[in-house]
Amino acid sequence: MTPSYNQRRILLKETSLRGGEIVLEKLPENLKELESLAYNLWWSWSRPAQRLWRMIDSEKWEEHRNPVKILREVSKERLEELSKDEDFIALYELTLERFTDYMEREDTWFNVNYPEWDEKIVYMCMEYGLTKALPIYSGGLGILAGDHLKSASDLGLPLIAVGLLYKHGYFTQQIDSDGRQIEIFPEYDIEELPMKPLRDEDGNQVIVEVPIDNDTVKARVFEVQVGRVKLYLLDTDFEENEDRFRKICDYLYNPEPDVRVSQEILLGIGGMKLLKTLKIKPGVIHLNEGHPAFSSLERIKSYMEEGYSFTEALEIVRQTTVFTTHTPVPAGHDRFPFDFVEKKLTKFFEGFESKELLMNLGKDEDGNFNMTYLALRTSSFINGVSKLHADVSRRMFKNVWKGVPVEEIPIEGITNGVHMGTWINREMRKLFDRYLGRVWREHTDLEGIWYGVDRIPDEELWEAHLNAKKRFIDYIRESIKRRNERLGINEPLPEISENVLIIGFARRFATYKRAVLLFSDLERLKRIVNNSERPVYIVYAGKAHPRDEGGKEFLRRIYEVSQMPDFKNKIIVLENYDIGMARLMVSGVDVWLNNPRRPMEASGTSGMKAAANGVLNASVYDGWWVEGYNGRNGWVIGDESVLPETEADDPKDAEALYELLENEIIPTYYENREKWIFMMKESIKSVAPKFSTTRMLKEYTEKFYIKGLVNREWLERRENVEKIGAWKERILKNWENVSIERIVLEDSKSVEVTVKLGDLTPNDVIVELVAGRGEGMEDLEVWKVIHIRRYRKENDLFVYTYTNGVLGHLGSPGWFYAVRVIPYHPRLPIKFLPEVPVVWKKVL
Ligand SMILES: *Cc1c(COP(=O)(O)O)cnc(C)c1O
Numbered sequence: 001m002t003p004s005y006n007q008r009r010i011l012l013k014e015t016s017l018r019g020g021e022i023v024l025e026k027l028p029e030n031l032k033e034l035e036s037l038a039y040n041l042w043w044s045w046s047r048p049a050q051r052l053w054r055m056i057d058s059e060k061w062e063e064h065r066n067p068v069k070i071l072r073e074v075s076k077e078r079l080e081e082l083s084k085d086e087d088f089i090a091l092y093e094l095t096l097e098r099f100t101d102y103m104e105r106e107d108t109w110f111n112v113n114y115p116e117w118d119e120k121i122v123y124m125c126m127e128y129g130l131t132k133a134l135p136i137y138s139g140g141l142g143i144l145a146g147d148h149l150k151s152a153s154d155l156g157l158p159l160i161a162v163g164l165l166y167k168h169g170y171f172t173q174q175i176d177s178d179g180r181q182i183e184i185f186p187e188y189d190i191e192e193l194p195m196k197p198l199r200d201e202d203g204n205q206v207i208v209e210v211p212i213d214n215d216t217v218k219a220r221v222f223e224v225q226v227g228r229v230k231l232y233l234l235d236t237d238f239e240e241n242e243d244r245f246r247k248i249c250d251y252l253y254n255p256e257p258d259v260r261v262s263q264e265i266l267l268g269i270g271g272m273k274l275l276k277t278l279k280i281k282p283g284v285i286h287l288n289e290g291h292p293a294f295s296s297l298e299r300i301k302s303y304m305e306e307g308y309s310f311t312e313a314l315e316i317v318r319q320t321t322v323f324t325t326h327t328p329v330p331a332g333h334d335r336f337p338f339d340f341v342e343k344k345l346t347k348f349f350e351g352f353e354s355k356e357l358l359m360n361l362g363k364d365e366d367g368n369f370n371m372t373y374l375a376l377r378t379s380s381f382i383n384g385v386s387k388l389h390a391d392v393s394r395r396m397f398k399n400v401w402k403g404v405p406v407e408e409i410p411i412e413g414i415t416n417g418v419h420m421g422t423w424i425n426r427e428m429r430k431l432f433d434r435y436l437g438r439v440w441r442e443h444t445d446l447e448g449i450w451y452g453v454d455r456i457p458d459e460e461l462w463e464a465h466l467n468a469k470k471r472f473i474d475y476i477r478e479s480i481k482r483r484n485e486r487l488g489i490n491e492p493l494p495e496i497s498e499n500v501l502i503i504g505f506a507r508r509f510a511t512y513k514r515a516v517l518l519f520s521d522l523e524r525l526k527r528i529v530n531n532s533e534r535p536v537y538i539v540y541a542g543k544a545h546p547r548d549e550g551g552k553e554f555l556r557r558i559y560e561v562s563q564m565p566d567f568k569n570k571i572i573v574l575e576n577y578d579i580g581m582a583r584l585m586v587s588g589v590d591v592w593l594n595n596p597r598r599p600m601e602a603s604g605t606s607g608m609k610a611a612a613n614g615v616l617n618a619s620v621y622d623g624w625w626v627e628g629y630n631g632r633n634g635w636v637i638g639d640e641s642v643l644p645e646t647e648a649d650d651p652k653d654a655e656a657l658y659e660l661l662e663n664e665i666i667p668t669y670y671e672n673r674e675k676w677i678f679m680m681k682e683s684i685k686s687v688a689p690k691f692s693t694t695r696m697l698k699e700y701t702e703k704f705y706i707k708g709l710v711n712r713e714w715l716e717r718r719e720n721v722e723k724i725g726a727w728k729e730r731i732l733k734n735w736e737n738v739s740i741e742r743i744v745l746e747d748s749k750s751v752e753v754t755v756k757l758g759d760l761t762p763n764d765v766i767v768e769l770v771a772g773r774g775e776g777m778e779d780l781e782v783w784k785v786i787h788i789r790r791y792r793k794e795n796d797l798f799v800y801t802y803t804n805g806v807l808g809h810l811g812s813p814g815w816f817y818a819v820r821v822i823p824y825h826p827r828l829p830i831k832f833l834p835e836v837p838v839v840w841k842k843v844l
Contacts, residue, residue: 026076026079027071028079028080028082028083030083030089031079031083031092033092033096034071034092035071036099037049037052037067037095037096037099038068038071038194039068039194039195039196039225040099040103040225040226040227041130041131041134041150041194041224041225041226041227042099042102042103042153042225042226042227043067044130044131044150044422045150045419045421045422046095046098046099047426047429048094048095048098049095049099052088052091052092052095053070055082055087055088055091056071056074056082057070057073057074064132065132065133065580066131066132066133066194067133067194068192068193068194069133069192072191072192102227102228103227103228105156108155109155109156109698110155110156110157110701111156114701114706117158117283117706117709118158119158119281119282119283119284119709119712119713120158120159120160120280120282120283120284121152121157121158121159121282121283121286121705121708121709122159122160122161122162122271122275122280122282122283122284122285122286123145123148123149123152123159123161123286123288124161124162124268124285124287124288124292124295125141125145125161125162125163125289125291125292126141126142126163126164126252126264126267126291127141127142127145127163127170127252128142128145128146128149128163128231129142129143129144129145129146129147129579130146130149130150130224130226130231131146131194131579132578132579132580133193133194134193134194134195134224135188136163136164136165136166136169136170136233136252137169137170137252137579138170138508138543139508140326140507140603140604140605140606141288141289141326143418143579143582143605144288144326144385144416144605145161145163145288146226146419147417147418147419147422147605147693148288148693148696148697149161149226149227149229149231150226150229150419150421150422150693151419151692151694151696151697152229152697153227154227154419154442154694155694155697155698156228157229157697157701157705158283159229160229160231160232160280161226161229161230161231161232162232162233162234162267162275162292163231163232163233163234163267164233164234164235164249164252164263164267165190165222165233165234165235165237165249166249166250166251166252167188167190167237167249167250167251168185168186168250168251169185169186169188169251169252170251170252170253170543171183171184171251171543171546172184172185172186173543173575173576173577174483174486174575174576175483175559175573175575176487177487177489178556178559179555179556179557179559179560179563179573180556181543181552181555181556183546185250185251193222194224195222195223195224195233196223197220197221197222197223198221198222198223198232205220205221206220206221206274207219207220207221207240208234208270208273208277209273210234210236210265210266210269210270210273211265211269211345211346211347211348211350212245212248212262212265212266212344212347213262213343213344213346213347214346214347215242215245215347216347217236217241217248217262217266218236218238218241219234219235219236219266220238221233221235221274222235232274234249234267234270234271234274235249236266237249237250245262247259248262248263248266249263249266253545255546255547257336257340258344260334260336261336261340261341261344262344263291264291264292264293264294264334264371265294265344265345265348267292267294267295268291268292268294268295268296268297268298269294269295269297269348271292271295272295272298272299272302273298276302282320283320283705283708283709283712284320284321284322284704284705284708284709285299285320285321285322286321286322286323286324286704286705287322287323287324287379288324288326289324289325289326290323290325290333290334290370290371290372290374290375291334291371293323293371293372293374294371294374296317296321296361296374296375296379297345297348297358297361297374298348299313299316299317300313300314300378301313301348301352301358303316303317304352305352308725309725309729310354310357310358311729311732312721312724312725314361315715315721315724315725315728316715316721317378318377318378318379318380319380319708319711319712319715319827320708320711320712320715321375321378321379321380321381321708322379322381322382322383322700322704322705322708323375323376323378323379323381323382323383324383324384324385325372325375325376325382325383325384325385325393325397325411326384326385326602326603327600327602328389328392328393328396328600328602329510329512329600333370333371334370334371335364335366335368335371336369337368337369338359338362338363338367338368338369340369341362341369342355342359342369345359361373361374361377361378362374362377364399365399372397373397373400376397376400376834377400377834380410380708380711380829380830381703381704381707381829382410383411383413383414384412384413384414384602385413385414385415385416385602385603386413386415386416386602386603386624386626387413387415387626387627388413388599388622388623388626388642389413389599389602389603389623390411390412390413391407391413391642392599392602394406394407394409394411397409397411398778400834401832401834401838402837402838403778403837403838403839403840404778404832404838405772405774405777405779405780405781405782406778406779406780407780407781407782408782408831408832409832410830410832412703414696414700414703414704415603415624415627415691415696416603416604416605416608416691416696417605417608417690417691417692417693417694417695417696418605418608418609418612418691418693419692419693420440420441420612420688420692420693421441421444422583423583423586423609423612423613424587424612424613425468425583425584425587425588425613427464427467427468427587428464428468428587428612428613428614428684430464431456431460431464432452432453435452435455435456436449436450436453437449437452440688443694444688444692444695445689445690445694445698446689447685447690449689450684450685450688450689451685453681453684454681454685456681458674458677461614461677461680461681462673462677464614465613465614465680466498466499468584468587468613469498469502469588469589469590471584471588472584472585472587472588473496473588475581475584475588476494476496476539476572476574477493477494477496479574479575479581480494480572480574481493483575494569494572495569496537496569500535500536500537501535501536501537501590501591501665501666501669502537502538502539502589502590502591503536503537503538503589503590503591503593503618504539504585504586504588504589504591504592504593504610505538505539505540505541505542505592505593505594506539506541506542506574506577506581506582506585506606507577507594507604507606508542508543508544508545508551509542509543509544509548509551509552509554509555510544510548510551511548511550511551511554512596512597512600512601513595513596513597513600514595514596514597514650514653515540515542515554515555515558516554516557516558517595517650517653517654517657518538518593518595518654518657518658519557519561520650520654521654521658522564522566524658525567526566526567528658528661528662528666529570529571530566530570531666533670534666534667534669534670535570536570536661536666537570537571537572538570538571538572538593539571539572539573539574539585539589540558540562540571540572540573541573541574541575541576541577541581541585542577543576543577555573558571558573559573582606582609586606586609586610586613587609587610587613587615589610589615590616590669591615591616591617591618591665592606592607592611592615592617592618592619593618593619594606594607594617594619594620594622594625595619595620595653595657596620596622596623597620597645597646597647597649597650598620598621598622598643598644598645599622599623599642599644599645600622601622602623603623603624604619604622604623604624604625605624607619607625607628608624608628608687608691611633611634611683611684611686611687611688611691612683612684612687612691614680614681614683614684615680615683616633616635616665616676616679616683617633617634617635617683618634618635618637618657618660618661618665619634619635619636620636620637620638620653621636621637621638621639621642622642624691626642628686628687628690628691630682632678632682632686633679633682633683633686633687634679634683635660635664635665637653637656637657637660638652638653638656638657639656707829711829714827720827724825724827727764727825730760730764731760731764731823731836732835733759734757734758734759734760735823735836737756737757737759738755738756738757738765738821739755739839740754740756740821740839740841741754741755741797742754743819743841743843745807745810745844746803748806748807749803749804749805749806750801750802750803750804751769751801751802751805751807751819752799752800752801752802753767753788753799753800753801753802753819754794754798754799754800755791755797755799755800755821756796756797757798762791762798763824764824764825765821765822765823766787766821766824767787767791767819767820767821768785768786768787768788768819768820768822769785769788769802769817769818769843770782770784770786770818770819770820770840771783771784771786771807771808771810771815771816771817771818772784772815772816773814773815773816774814774816775816776816777816777818777820777838777840780816783809786802786805788800788801788819790802790803810843810844811844816842817842817843817844818840818841818842818843819840819841819843820838820839820840820841821838821839821840822836822838822839823836
């Protein structure tokens, strides 16, 4: 399956020299701009552009959705013919006009609101799901990153992105006749991918050198244009590297630790080297998941080589780094043996004296090197991807901040969103254009605009929905047909009516997502799907990670059930879930089913895509649905609690799901269409603005990016860095001498706290009274935090007094009062520093 390196070498040598140039040569004079349209992924959310490509070659378009491939393969004659076709020219000109407007407009949201900032926000991620034609993603994380770039472009953010190119992408999934997953690693012809070699002034492809093991690995750079945003992809698979380094870029998430760490070094350290090569001085670095966190080490080391101390360098990096964590699943957090990482970084640390200080930033409780910890300790702006997930993450990572109540751990929630321009299907877009006005495209996050959905006549909405269903049904049949042909299966294709209720379940087959929950009572399920008056189809799709045997077993089981006579053509399994299928599926079913074990689904985004298309969510109360559900826009499976679930809760959730289907979903669909359409409208209105990446990007900008840029500017001046560095050194040196000597309760309204500060002064710290319910500091449910400002000096000590306050509940059972001392500097973006444990003492 994997081609030999020799074979590939020949192909690649040519490629690195030519990229998109061949395409240009054959374009007729009046169609020259097709080239820039093909190489900018803007087409992936532009309807006219998509129609244009379809007009050139509809078959290839439907199959590959790749304008570059179309342009490379279309004949000169066909192009000549099109250059004289009036309809085509009109569409071409319309598309070009929209494209030029889009690319050149200056009054973007960012420019209007933050005209003074143009430093780059550098977004880093292991995978990007932008389009089917660029298969460098595996699932939700990648899709989110892709949508992030598209919205950053829409809003005019000065953002660039860095990622890796994988020769075989992730994998293409086939399902054999026993329901086993077959993983195919297709070899992509990189000339066909929608990207170009990044060239320097002399026309040579840019190459960066990355230290891995004891060697210097070369990475060549490609550039993907996503609207206004550039995504740079690093690739080691070319002739200048030894085979063992070429295979770093074989495929995404190589589970072999040696390759995996190399990939992360390439992304993190290589990414920073690339910025240097391009002379880009980053304003803010956004680590999307822990994978790119080595970038923090590279930045710290690089500042130290410029003469900054470790403390200063860490401060600069931390104050300008954003970190988004994405999953509560432990396996989603990369950890490696400490020595092993040290060895992988041999060349990186060569001749560098402070190796230990840097390495310790990644050390976890078990002595492993933990990418998430490295990211947490080198970022000031940290978030989980929903409110609930932020809460779960604070608990997961509380050890990084000592003596801090869980709820004060500095991890915020910025809930994910989706790029509505990509995910809302064509029928709905047309309706929205008509009844909301085209403003919904640009001001997607304005809730008021979406009230226009109420103006859409029910019949029109229903018809648009049926059309989307029909398109998905065609896709299902086509997909089954292809598989049958491949496997030599000779049986009629299912007849699927768009008037039958279709439930969709598509996601990675990770076991916590419980894809088989509905199968716990097959007799009951049989009655549900085979009711002659109210039949139901259930369509499943998803990939299992190649090493996830549990996930594969789920897939096998679903396939097995789908082949039982009672379920044949009622339960349908589709192969190879990808962006292309997802776009059809999230709009082409009636109900989107999501039943993970709580709280493992950090956010989930497919349900947002479905909801914005009027597809109703039936979901466990987890992830984004905790914020999205409003009682009218879909259903909750089970109870509206956020308590963690175990395997023991599966039967209870299965029962709740059956009841929901039997008593609510199916009867409403067949007997109360009016209510169903009302719910569809509720779903669109409530979800499209709030769970768009437009809202999400604005939140990242306002809460994180701008603050990081402000810090960056302040730290630009050496004397400022020195000032805060000196302060921090003082804190670190003296902190062990800080203690709370005595707490005296005067009466129920006043407290006197005697604090020893050693060589520190009251300006260096804040003293607080913390009150709440709980047994100790870390599990405290904080009720009040009171800053005690007044103090007097008594010999070497400081006596802080809090008078005439109200110390409610003090002394009551279950209540906890403490005084704490925290280091304080006005330029610190976070209240609690990982390296400075909070000093605290219980009152009473
Ligand atoms: C949206 C999407 C995902 C993520 O969906 P979840 O709800 O997080 O499971 C995964 N894969 C594809 C192809 C998608 O389009």
